[in-house]
Amino acid sequence: MSLRIVRAGPEDAFIVAALSLQFAIAVDGSREDGYLDRAAEHWLRHREQLPTWIAELAGSHAGYLQATLPPESTWPGQPIGTRGRLWIHALYVAADQRRRGVGAALLGACESWTKGAGVGVIRLRCDLGAEEFYDAVGYAPAAEVRQKRLRPPSP
Template structure:
């Protein structure tokens, strides 16, 4: 029997669940892409009080299977920035991340964002590439003066936006099915 995935906006009661999921996700899924010291520093800096409440226009969506929290994502649609996307380690490959990303993209495009930008952790870069995100450049997330995570700045153009030169379909060509402006 397949479980039904549902999504909703997070509320203050989700604070500890978001923290636990984020901690488990980083501890498990980032191992191998980052050193033990980097992962440990990252996890040690996570605090339950940092998750809620978010200030508008930011949105935090949670994904649940029945009543079990299995993923979350945070979006700032005005800046066109995907600030977080994490799933429970045991759900990788079951569509939770893809469903969350699609829902967050829909919110961004609905808010008239022209592009969606993010800093992809090394272990997540292929996930985003497979969903149309293009690497822009290497970046770093400063955790402490001693620990800076290498990541990849990525971007996806919204519906109807022009692709950057050399990004596939043809230099400056709109994506298939997209209306020209």
């Protein structure tokens, strides 16, 4: 079985949307009528700030990684044209494709790409149960990430 990682292009918008929906369902069961169209359109509009890679294994889409690339930033000691941090906000591997190197390959593709993008640090939030995986691929614990869930705005 050959694993292939590709950087998502405009023609992959619905694949990105479908993998995003699979991820949401796996995380908390979230579903929404019309989500695929809405998600594909959003990703197409913002894809330069949302670098995304798709994993293909044995003829199926095995997972994806999506990051957020902030605009160029200024910080003492940071050269002009650099972006500082890249945030990985989605790393999903389908349950039946896990433990086959898919997650590590997606991270590797992202890391290779960052070398030419002026990124100095990759950050992500490690969900409970994934610590061993992230340790194995070289992601060290950093300052604790905190979050506050807000109610969605009223329609």
